[in-house]
Amino acid sequence: MNRISxxxxxxxxxxxxxxxxxxxxxxxMQISTxxxxxxxxxxxxxxxxxxDLRTTITxxxxxxxxxxxxxxxxxxxxxxxxxxxxLMPRIMELAIQGQSDTYSAAARQAIAQELRQINDELMxxxxxxxxxxxxxxxxxxADTIPFxxxxxxxxxxxxxxxxxxxxxxxxxxxxxxxxGFDVFMNLKTAAGGRRNIFETVHGIIAGMEADAPxxxxxxxxxxxxxxxxxxxxxxxxxxxxxxxxxxINEDFTLTMQKALSETEDLDIVEAISRFxxxxxxxxAAQQTFNMVQGLSLFNYL
Numbered sequence: 413m414n415r416i417s418x419x420x421x422x423x424x425x426x427x428x429x430x431x432x433x434x435x436x437x438x439x440x441m442q443i444s445t446x447x448x449x450x451x452x453x454x455x456x457x458x459x460x461x462x463x464d465l466r467t468t469i470t471x472x473x474x475x476x477x478x479x480x481x482x483x484x485x486x487x488x489x490x491x492x493x494x495x496x497x498x499l500m501p502r503i504m505e506l507a508i509q510g511q512s513d514t515y516s517a518a519a520r521q522a523i524a525q526e527l528r529q530i531n532d533e534l535m536x537x538x539x540x541x542x543x544x545x546x547x548x549x550x551x552x553x554a555d556t557i558p559f560x561x562x563x564x565x566x567x568x569x570x571x572x573x574x575x576x577x578x579x580x581x582x583x584x585x586x587x588x589x590x591x592g593f594d595v596f597m598n599l600k601t602a603a604g605g606r607r608n609i610f611e612t613v614h615g616i617i618a619g620m621e622a623d624a625p626x627x628x629x630x631x632x633x634x635x636x637x638x639x640x641x642x643x644x645x646x647x648x649x650x651x652x653x654x655x656x657x658x659x660i661n662e663d664f665t666l667t668m669q670k671a672l673s674e675t676e677d678l679d680i681v682e683a684i685s686r687f688x689x690x691x692x693x694x695x696a697a698q699q700t701f702n703m704v705q706g707l708s709l710f711n712y713l
Contacts, residue, residue, distance in 0.1 A: 458675055465672045472665050478578040478656045482588035486647050489548055489589055492540040493644045499530055502636040507616045510625045517623040524620035529611045535559050538596050549592030558592040567610040569597045580657045586650050599639050602631035609636045
């Protein structure tokens with residue numbers, strides 16, 4: 413007959429209570445957090461899946477944040493270009509008026525003066541800055557003022573040719589602004605050359621000041637306006653792309669969050685039932701241990 417020593421019974425009682433206490437503590441923690449998996453060892457595959465889901469959700473949120481930034485920049489670009497577009501009809505109107513034989517040299521001087529003010533407004537719009545103080549038409553060199561007028565009739569571009577992009581999904585990027593060289597400087601002329609929009613307006617101004625208006629600049633002005641309209645259309649298309657991708661990202665995030673909830677969230681009703689069972693088992697183990705402590709070695713001989 414095998415004999416069981418008091419020390420063995422004591423150790424078994426201690427181990428049983430520790431196991432039950434651990435189960436009760438785990439159940440309490442699960443109920444308090446509402447999470448089924450507290451540590452990776454609770455469910456290694458589930459824990460790995462949760463990590464992947466959270467990483468994916470975080471990445472998609474970054475894409476959403478990028479979309480918000482890109483949208484803000486494109487909306488600011490649109491506001492600036494709309495301002496430019498709104499000035500073009502007045503420039504054309506003044507240019508047409510100045511062509512009339514009924515206008516005197518003094519009247520054309522007055523037109524030239526207004527056109528100079530409008531050209532200054534055009535440059536101010538081209539030098540628009542965002543809320544971070546960055547010049548939106550300076551390309552990557554956003555801290556440098558892109559457009560300047562160092563001498564009468566001379567207009568310079570100080571930005572670069574880059575066009576910045578932001579990723580709005582794992583497979584999709586969007587250009588969040590145009591560089592000023594492409595928008596304002598490198599415009600086609602009716603003669604097949606290239607000229608910036610400020611020089612085109614200045615050409616009209618020079619003709620008015622010389623009392624010899626040049627209709628060729630009016631054709632170039634029309635091309636410049638068409639170019640601005642096309643740039644605005646590109647910006648609008650990008651805004652639509654951002655909006656479309658935002659909806660896709662939101663749907664994808666909801667799917668990931670649902671999968672995350674199904675994997676890590678606790679069934680509260682089942683957990684409370686298990687907690688009550690573990691608590692009863694712990695109390696029974698404690699009672700058994702107390703009984704063992706009251707026995708002497710002779711009870712097991």
